[in-house]
Amino acid sequence: MKSRFSIHSLTSNYALLLMVVFGGFLVFGFSENVKGPALPRMQSELGLDEMQIGLLLAFNSLGYLLACSFTAWLDRKLGLKLTTMLSFGSMALSGLFIYWASNYTSLASAYFFMYIGNGLLEIALALLAARIFTRNTGTMMNLAHFFYGLSSMVAPLIAAHLMGVQLFGSELGWRGMYALMLALAVLPMLPALAAKLPNEETVAEERIPISSFMKDPVAWLIVLVLSFGVISELAVGGWLVNFLEKAYGWSTTASSAMLSAFFVCFTIARLVLGPVTDRIGYTRSLILFSGFSGLCSIAAILVGEGGAFLFAAAGVGIAPIYPTVMALLADRYKGNSGTAITFTVTMMGIASVLGNFAIGAITDGIKRLFADSSDPAGGLVAGLQAGYLFIGFCAILCSLTAYLLYRALSRQKQLI
Template sequence: MKKRNYYLLLIIVFGGFLVFGFSENIKGPAIPKMQADFSLSEMQIGLLLALNSLGCLLACSFTGFLTKRFGIRFSSLLAFGSMALAGVFIYISASYRTLSASYFLMYIGNGVLEIALGVLAARVFTKNTGMMMNLSHFFYGLSSTVAPIFATALMGAKFSGKDIGWHGMYLIMLSLSLLPFIIALFTKFPGDDIKEEERMPFKEYIKDPSAWLIVIILSFGVISELSVGGWLVNFLEKTYYWNVNTASKLLSAFFLTFTLSRLLLGPLTDKIGFVKSLIIFSGVSGLLTLAGIFIGKNGAFLFALAGAGIAPIYPTTMAFLAKRYPKDSDTAISFTVTLMGIGSVIGNFLVGSIIDLFKNIFTNRYGIEIGMASGMKAGYSFVGICALLCSLTAVLLYRTLKRRNEVI
């Protein structure tokens, strides 16, 4: 019976990460269709996405409390249920307002799911934690990779002689969350019986220097990870004058090495140690990124290889939190991910600001082309620098833990 329950929990975790990846990455092909159907401006699309990020961040902030109060089963059901419901609302949305409200609900579900899956994985993966955390995030990377392809195919398909379109595509894709929802109804969840007196008080938790160092490590790591998707193609087009198809292939290569890394390098994190792994992998990613910029066009392949280094950072950090705070993983993960979300928003804003700053400086001196290339190089260098700062902060964490004889 215990073995059966364990396998059901694995399906919920792995299936949850698949659904998570799909829900976050089907918007790429859908947004232009939404924009055309509702005659939306770029500002309205930007506002839609900004409000969704706010919804996700908001959900991350309160999910730890919900989990502590009502249990991880409740949080999991809330996440999967709200995402399925959002799919229905998106399907029937007939205006920008109703679409915005539906999207906001979906991202609330995404935020709850991100924390719930992290907490559940922390409680389930008590052995080979690094490997299993990286494996679960591999499923997120896998669904993220194929999501745009599936979304495009579905939107172009027909049902009863009519195009499924983006309305139907969202309904179908978000309905997948009902599968782990149903399984969760009949599964026993671990850790919900932890007594309050066994937990670390929140005031005591935030006094732990390790908690704050982990926030900084994850923030730098996630900035470096997410910035690639937003800026690599732009960088290659405006610095090396690649066409969009060639640049997109290199971005795909980055995501391929990123996804395979979580599958293949996960077991190494358990052998090397979680903090040492953070130091090594993020340091390698940062050096590869900066080397790619320094070498120039012939070194562009290094940007793709950098994906292998940055990929294990998030899941390995979750593994560290699971081992360091076994009875307080809900508090630790919710606290860390919420502050990381704020940090990553600031970091991505900085990338754009650095590009503009250096572009203006060099344009005034050398002209538009050199100004743009210089700005993009400066901005993308910040992506590599963030990976190096992630590594350096992990060194500080290692020294802090070693002084206390608490290295994990």
């Protein structure tokens, strides 16, 4: 009878942990992707110019990177349970701060606080997933990140609908939408409160300091793989619609539909390709998937408008990169996954900011280079093509650095 009770308790706790991880990634996807429909309304209501919007988004990156730098420390000091509860609670609270924002300063502060919560949540979920997905790690990591893709796919549509809802005689607007959507963070807090969250099983003498990671060539190769992959992944959301509208003259509806098709491919890939990564190995998967994505993006530009479907197909290859790298970190650095994930994601965040800046600089530079007073649109199209080619090139670089990682791990006989 005692044995039955123990097995039942273990199973029940695992179910609660899955609810925390899957629910957490759902909330994370919503918080990241409701800003698209909201930003134009914020800009109009508060009278913000493009520079202020750019600074607002820069605060996102700053808050996110700041949180990434101290989440593992919180895990060691407070335990993973309190750290996870703190991340969910701060996100829910940031929704109220955004609701009360009456000017640019208060809005920027609220956004900064929200992205501290986002950074806390991403690292906390990565740490939790690394500790509970000890078997079929690639499959389970991809399944967890499938929920991020699922909410990312529907978040803009839900946000646009909610902002137009009439409540108590007035429109809910962007403030009410943010308050409601971020309040969803309270839901995963309930299973997190009831569950027993695992802390990392390592003694102080076994803990690897972050300075050791900085001296490890393999750790830096993993950073490069993740950085190039994430730059290519995130850039699609910011540049695809813009490219299709201005280069091909597509309508906003048609361009948005192609972006939705990208996210459909992206989400399905995370659901079905997880077992493939476990079967053929993490590094081989990274080489093949990122290479496929890069070739699709580059071919889409070279073929022209007729090859636009390849923009969506690129989502199949780029989708597994982030969760597969997380699975690699969890398996390679057992007992030190907190430090490994924190180091890798923080470096990736810095590289992502630089990468997105590079896309903008390349687009603007080529536009100016090919600008012609008789055909000003020609320079813009050339700039957009060059910028998107760089996005595809980043995916190719992800594949090439994954190959270097494969060779390095092969030499050390540590292939996973």
